[in-house]
Structures are given as structure tokens and as C-alpha cells.
Amino acid sequence: MxxxxxxxxxxxxxxxxxxxxxxxxxxxxxxxxxxxxxxxxxxxxxxxxxxxxxxxxxxxxxxxxxxxxxxxxxxxxxxxxxxxxxxxxxxxxxxxLQQCDDNDGNNGHGNSGGYDCSNPGNGGGGYADNARVFNFPTPTKFTGHQCPTYDTWGVNGYNDAQAAIYGEDYGACIPDVAWSKQTYKASNPDSWLYDINNHNGWGNHKDY
Known part of the structure; x- marks a missing residue:
């Protein structure tokens, strides 16, 4: 070399x-x-x-x-x-966070349909005329996908983002509490963000 x-x-x-x-x-x-x-x-x-x-x-x-x-x-x-x-x-x-508009004292349930912060048992939105009401409307159609962990009901932007991509008829994600019959039965209606009673034909929830 x-x-x-x-x-x-x-x-x-x-x-x-x-x-x-x-x-x-x-x-x-x-x-x-x-x-x-x-x-x-x-x-x-x-x-x-x-x-x-x-x-x-x-x-x-x-x-x-x-x-x-x-x-x-x-x-x-x-x-x-x-x-x-x-x-x-x-x-x-x-x-x-849950929205409060019924702070009328601990009278057992709210009156206007909003979540009654003075009655902490009513996490699903409170009661109106002794019937449950919720903070969000129930979707008319669901996809086969579970909602992500950062938006477990899809109501904080996830469903809207999916609709913007795939169209308004795409459907909503499935909340984790409605993912199976077992999770549905074990869930607490007081914490539902919209009404999923009898979801998928699984019957009325015992605490509804």
C-alpha cells in the first residue's frame, strides 16, 4: 500500500x-x-x-x-x-367536567334536566318529572369501534372528528361501559353521559 x-x-x-x-x-x-x-x-x-x-x-x-x-x-x-x-x-x-345547573339543595333530584351538583348521586344529568335526563343525546347509530381512553363517550370531539372524515352517517364510537353485556350491567347509570338503557337489547339496567 x-x-x-x-x-x-x-x-x-x-x-x-x-x-x-x-x-x-x-x-x-x-x-x-x-x-x-x-x-x-x-x-x-x-x-x-x-x-x-x-x-x-x-x-x-x-x-x-x-x-x-x-x-x-x-x-x-x-x-x-x-x-x-x-x-x-x-x-x-x-x-x-360534568356541567351543573340545578343547585337547589339536596332534594333528592334536580328539576331542570341539568346535573344537580347539590345531589351528587345524579351523575347522569339529573331528573325531570322523575325521569332520568342526560347531558348529551343518545347517538342514533354506532360503529363497531370502542371510544378512546381520552374521550370515553366520544362526546368531547372524537365522534365529531370521525364524522368530519367519514361523513355524518358514520356513527358514534361505543362507550367502554357499553362494550359488552357484562360492562353494561356493571355500570352505574348515574355516571352515563347519555342514555344507554337497554343498549344492544341487553335489558333495562337494574339501577336505571
Missing amino acids: NIVSVITGMTIMGIAAPKIANMSIQPFIAQKRAENFGIAEAAAVTFAAQNEGATSLTVTPSLCDAPDPLSNGAYSITCTEGTGTPYVQTVTRSFR
């Missing part, structure tokens, strides 16, 4: 070495970012699920910023993992 070949080879290696080194750590960077995303997403999704339809906010997780109020009782929660590192990942999820 002559001196020219040696010098040429060393020059090529000198130019390529940094690029090779950078390529070698890319899988690690991707893995670390994916791990951080999973942690942040879990915190955001869990908080959103816990507060969906609740009457007040729970304690904000340490990974998350204080919930950001949107409109009509809706909030967003943003959670971050890996702050101060090149692998930081941030996730935002939205949810909606």
Missing part, C-alpha cells in the same frame, strides 16, 4: 467517522423518546379519564401542568417527561 492510498483512506475515515457515530446512536435516541412519550401519554390519558364527567378536578400529577380551561366545562391537560434532556416529550389530552 503506497502513501497516497494510506492518506486517502485516512481522509475518508476522518470525514465519515462523525456521521457513522451519529447513525449508531439514533436507535437509542428514538427508544428514549418513545419511552418518554409513553410515560407522558400515560399520565395525560389517566388524568383525562379520571376527570371525564367528574364534578371537580382531581390532583394534578407531578409530570403535568395545571389543567387549562377551554370552554363549556372542557379542559386540557399537558404532561411532559424528560424535561431538561434532548429526549423531552409532551402530550396533551382533553376532557370535560
